[in-house]
Amino acid sequence: MDLTSLTIHELSEKLSKKEVSSVEVTNAYLKRIESLEDRIHAFITVTPEEALKAAQAADDRIAKGDKITPLTGVPISVKDIFCTKDVRTTCASKILGNFVPPYDATVTRKLKEAGAVILGKNNMDEFAMGSSTENSAFYKTRNPWALDRVPGGSSGGSAASVAASECIASVGTDTGGSIRQPASCCGVVGLKPTYGRISRFGMIAFASSLDQAGPFTKDVKDSAIMLQALAGFDPSDSTSINTEVPDYSSFLTGNLKGLKVGIPKEYFIEGMDTDVEAAIRQSLEVLKDRGAELVPVSLPHTEYAVAVYYLVATAEASSNLARYDGVKYGLRVNDTGSLIDMYKRTRDEGFGGEVKRRIMLGTYSLSAGYYDAYYKKASQVRTLVKNDFDEAFKSCDVIATPTAPTAAFKLGERVEDPLTMYLSDIFTISCNLAGIPGISVPCGFTKDGLPVGLQILGKTLDEGTVLKAAHAYEQATDWNKRKPSI
């Protein structure tokens, strides 16, 4: 049996029946990482020693008959944006190239407490800014389905590592699409929960009013398992929501009878890739076959979403990234000149081009004289985008759209043209502006054999219904079972 082909729920069953041990499975993954990494580059750091120690601890618990969770002994990875105690956390930036956090992010802590085995830290766009993982200060991750293509971004290493079976699941972050878009590009399931559903404590900040963590998995059932382990109030994050976490598995009934699925006309635009459109239209029929009712809805402010996002996100980023000044932690360059000189050189050498572009854009839109015209106006239009969803959800339970306008593009194709790169997130960004949950599930392939993702958006805190719709869709198809032949 190929141990790296199992889902979390399959592995968890085998572990609890003692058919396999966590150490065996962890070794199988470490071997796979070793044999694939020079082609995929999905990891910045691999932690075999820590992983095997955690695996042994999981096996001991199971042997003793101690209480276990569905993640006990399960090998996963996390985006290199989550602080891991005593393990380097770089955010794919030179400025944090040697940063070893003295504490765990809440996400990391919860995974460890659940007994998960952390194999390592995934590559990403620097500070999660990008849609292709080409902005990493380390190297470019490749798409396991086509090595000359990007895995999407910014959580490209997470998506690629799951697609290439270098881990069973991963945790990424999504500020404007960085979980759903790479999930779509790599043919895996990616869930962005409601803003505040999972704690952001210890998750390196990009745009604090948009950032949210979420899982990459091989199927929707695993996505529910991961969300269950990660969701919940955290007093260390003032924006985490203090409300009960439902039992997500209870939503996975396979039946969509009575469910109203909104189809927003603004998301079926002229110029969408024809293969993507065909796959999405076909998947809407599948939802119908499962009992759902398709209803037309409108999200009229969609056309402003990308512009609003690039004002709000860059403004917040310029403020968040002010902390990297060479004083408290991270890179410090030129310790001999003046203090200002040291700041300048540290930031000049520590940040990559895209990060600098965003800091400049954000600083500009927040500056005196421009604030009202840019940041304030963007915040007002953001409310209109949110209101669109509130209105649409009066006539439907979830909304279905393509995740991205195209399948994975070629490495280098959009590097010189940031605007085209920004448009990769045209269908994912509104969800972050509104704070609602969204998932991407594999829904077909282009003629070139590249995966396509179906996005399902839900009401605030209604991850359950999003998972239910995605799961019922998945039950009726087998797109998620196809694997890249790497």
Ligand code: GLN
């Ligand atoms: N691609 C978008 C950006 O570059 C979204 C990134 C994200 O969600 N972290 O900002």
